[in-house]
Amino acid sequence: MRQRPGDDQPVQTLRWREGRLEMIDQRVLPQRFEYLRYDRAAEVAEGIRAMVVRGAPAIGCAAAYGIALEARALQDAARDAFSAGLDTGFAVLAASRPTAINLFWALKRMRGGWRASQHLPVPDIANILLGEAHEIAAEDIRINRAMGAFGAALLPDGARVLTHCNAGALATAGHGTALGVIRSAVEAGKSVSVIADETRPFLQGARLTAWEMVQEHIPVTLITDNMAGHLMSHGEVDAVVVGTDRVAANGDVANKIGTYMVAVLAHRHGIPFYVACPLSTIDLEVPDGAAIPIEERAADEVTGFGVHQWAAKGVQVRNPAFDVTPAELVTALITEKGVLMKPGRDSIARLFSF
Numbered sequence: 001m002r003q004r005p006g007d008d009q010p011v012q013t014l015r016w017r018e019g020r021l022e023m024i025d026q027r028v029l030p031q032r033f034e035y036l037r038y039d040r041a042a043e044v045a046e047g048i049r050a051m052v053v054r055g056a057p058a059i060g061c062a063a064a065y066g067i068a069l070e071a072r073a074l075q076d077a078a079r080d081a082f083s084a085g086l087d088t089g090f091a092v093l094a095a096s097r098p099t100a101i102n103l104f105w106a107l108k109r110m111r112g113g114w115r116a117s118q119h120l121p122v123p124d125i126a127n128i129l130l131g132e133a134h135e136i137a138a139e140d141i142r143i144n145r146a147m148g149a150f151g152a153a154l155l156p157d158g159a160r161v162l163t164h165c166n167a168g169a170l171a172t173a174g175h176g177t178a179l180g181v182i183r184s185a186v187e188a189g190k191s192v193s194v195i196a197d198e199t200r201p202f203l204q205g206a207r208l209t210a211w212e213m214v215q216e217h218i219p220v221t222l223i224t225d226n227m228a229g230h231l232m233s234h235g236e237v238d239a240v241v242v243g244t245d246r247v248a249a250n251g252d253v254a255n256k257i258g259t260y261m262v263a264v265l266a267h268r269h270g271i272p273f274y275v276a277c278p279l280s281t282i283d284l285e286v287p288d289g290a291a292i293p294i295e296e297r298a299a300d301e302v303t304g305f306g307v308h309q310w311a312a313k314g315v316q317v318r319n320p321a322f323d324v325t326p327a328e329l330v331t332a333l334i335t336e337k338g339v340l341m342k343p344g345r346d347s348i349a350r351l352f353s354f
């Protein structure tokens with residue numbers, strides 16, 4: 001049997017098993033490692049919204065599989081009912097989370113696959129859409145490996161690399177973007193260690209990045225978000241590498257809330273600030289960071305975590321899930337086509353021309 005995308009990965013965030021999508025439940029890691037199963041687009045959309053799966057490329061892959069599942073569930077229906085049902089699947093997935101452009105990128109690609117196969121019998125369309133979802137996931141791993149190789153060359157041997165949130169295998173189909181750079185550096189024989197920001201409020205750094213690095217015996221030190229400046233001012237950070245959810249046409253970078261703070265600190269201390277960014281995360285239709293939609297999540301993520309709620313009841317809360325780092329603070333974008341130093345509108349546009 002042909003190997004399914006990701007089958008060779010140590011961490012398989014999403015996998016296709018017996019006609020269903022399975023996703024690691026990232027809400028309960030690292031205490032529990034378990035897969036949840038999905039049969040329909042609306043279920044996958046809820047998994048994305050609730051952050052069973054999270055991280056821009058992984059969200060895109062999940063959405064693609066959501067469409068494939070919906071097409072398979074509807075493949076015995078008449079063509080009109082199939083088309084109406086699939087359109088609803090697209091709409092419900094598009095409404096799951098607003099910031100990561102990979103979600104909309106993947107849905108656009110799935111719609112293209114549908115359009116190109118529209119003349120075929122409905123079961124054949126469903127097969128083609130599943131093939132496209134597999135290809136999106138397989139391509140994601142290839143892209144992460146390419147970015148990893150380019151990014152690894154930027155890190156000196158012995159580098160202590162601070163990262164924020166989780167841009168690892170769990171945030172992608174495999175290998176990771178920012179953590180992919182670190183994995184590739186380690187594979188190339190470099191001795192690299194990681195400083196993981198805890199990443200309040202959802203704790204992607206403490207729960208997910210730390211877990212991934214511990215699994216692979218890559219040295220990792222966990223800090224709370226407010227410790228980054230102290231470590232930088234004491235010369236304990238050599239580089240910052242983060243992922244991104246959407247890069248605007250001028251190079252402004254949306255990523256997990258707190259990234260902007262890290263970028264300002266890195267600039268203050270002369271530390272390079274790298275963003276691992278597949279081309280699918282660049283949105284040329286958004287002129288600058290101010291136009292990137294920023295998701296606002298539920299108050300109970302800030303007043304506590306899960307069932308443990310510690311803030312005073314009735315307090316007002318803000319919970320923007322992402323922030324925007326201006327392009328001027330970005331040392332380089334690491335893409336699958338190479339490293340773009342000092343990214344700007346013209347150099348980003350050129351990336352799409354070869």
Ligand code: MRU
Nearest residue numbers: 054055056167171177243244256
């Ligand atoms: O809210 P999340 O966990 O989906 O946010 C994830 C991030 O901000 C990641 O840094 C980003 O998606 C890049 S993942 C390769």
